[in-house]
Amino acid sequence: MVSFIAAGLLLTALSVASIENIPSKHGKAPSSAQDRSLAAASCKCYPGDACWPTATEWSSLNTTVGGRLVATVPLAAACHDDQWARYDNTTCTALQNSWVDPETHYLSSSSVMAPFFANQSCDPFLPESAQCVIGTYIQYAINVTSADDVSAGIQFATKYNIRLVVRNTGHDYNGKSTGSGTLGLWLHHLKGISISDWSDSHYTGKAIKLGAGVQGSEAYEAADAAGLQVVGGECPTVGIAGGYTQGGGHSALASKHGLAADQTLEWEVVTGTGKHLVANRQSNTDLYWALSGGGGGTYGVVLSMTSKAHLDTATSAMNMTIFASDTTQDAYYEAIEYFHSTLPAIVDSGAMAVWIFTNTSFLISPITAPDVPVADLKTYLAPFETKLNELNITFTSYYAQFDSYLNSFNAMFSPIEVSIAQYGGRLIPRSVVENNNTALTQAYRDINNLGGQFIGVGVNVSKAVVGDVYNAVNPGWRDAVIHTVITTPWSFEAPWSEMLANQRLMTNEMLPKLAALTPNGSAYLNEADFRQPDWKSVFYGTNYDDLLAVKNKYDPNHLFYAVTAVGSDHWTVEDDGTGKMCLA
Structure with missing residues (x-):
């Protein structure tokens, strides 16, 4: 019996041997040792293959990383009679009631928040x-504490x-941090935060160094205590x-x-060859450039990041809230159209808008x-409110001023649920x-x-705003005024085929209307949309090569x-139920 750490606690009830023999989603495995050997030549080694490490070899890795190797036990094991536990109705009901809360998942070393990529493995x-x-x-998973662990x-x-992925919280719409x-x-446990003074030819001011596991709320609180604000996501549990x-x-x-x-x-960062490097505008500058906007999980494993603090x-x-039932559909969409026309002035003031419709x-x-x-904010919104009155549309609105960014964030942003949708998007130029x-x-x-729902993000991140930067951000951001997110709702009660149909609807019918x-x-x-046909140019622009x-x-x-991710077409992932990754 080998001991492993699970979610920061010792787990001793499961042997490595029992883990390595668990089947894929559909229980498939290569039919013979010869087949397994041949498959391994061009494919990543997979549980059940002859090349898969033995219990002794996994135990050796566990020793190397100080006993911090985590053997996956699916989070929802208590909802089934399985090799880990018998069905427990109380535990399962609690899981079902909290499954859309990010807190349910981000303490797990293996759970993911995108249900499509969980693939009903343990639903x-x-x-x-x-x-x-x-x-x-x-x-x-290796519960990383140092570059040596990586x-x-x-x-x-x-x-x-063996296939290798980098993960933190599991906040991931496109399945980048999981795989068979x-x-x-x-x-997740690299939680170091420090604030310092920074000075070079490109920036002089306060800086914040964040371990790779630091989540937004943790960074915001540390910055606020020092009289600062830092750029992070609207969902406070996302790692920065x-x-x-x-x-x-x-x-x-x-904005x-x-x-x-x-x-x-x-x-x-630790590179794919195991080198522990520092990348900035003075050294390893190409890596610094790529990591800054060129996509995660592909160039190396980031241990920490130092960023500007303002x-x-x-x-x-x-x-504000309005309802279509208070008016006609034509008037309702006329109001939305008018709101979008006010966005350039709003975001040019330094404001950022989020709306859902x-x-x-x-x-x-x-x-x-x-x-x-x-x-001033009321002045920017006054034309829209006037338009609503002209259309006889009832609305409720609330305005407030806070003495700090953190107080505004805590008061105005609601908790964001996960596992409730599939996603697509498009940047809309000004x-x-x-x-x-x-x-x-x-x-x-x-x-x-067609059933699509929208989240709008209004920003101005033009060169005039960002100033002296050197990074691989998609150039499409620089003249965008709306980041449009399309979602199709996810239901765990609906047939899996219906959810797949929603994804095809996103790719084939919804997004093409914006692409046109x-x-x-x-x-x-x-x-x-992870099935975006021309993803290299759409996601990375002219930076891809x-x-x-x-x-x-x-x-x-x-x-x-x-x-x-950049270079992902080097591989293919089988859709036959095994999820096996092979050379393209």
């Missing part, structure tokens, strides 16, 4: 008799030809230094300071305006809003009527794989 909403297998969850994981994955037969490098910043990272502070990737000063300011905010309701939730007096707004509104209306208005356009790679060169330099063996 708490399926009957007690349904399967509970590791399936698309990672097989093991290097040990890289060496082990290389030696045994995978060893995970789990960075991981895929969020590495993918670009929009924020309620984006004031730029994207998260625009804040980066330095990265501490002096805190008073922050005003507002929210279906064909039944429209909510601004919220607009955040750092260093903008609340009286020119479309200014010159083709009616057609844009019609596209939104058509998509709403934004030819050669862009999308935010962290909140986009240069990013691939960085990938090939620092990860020459393409050890790191993530869905739609």
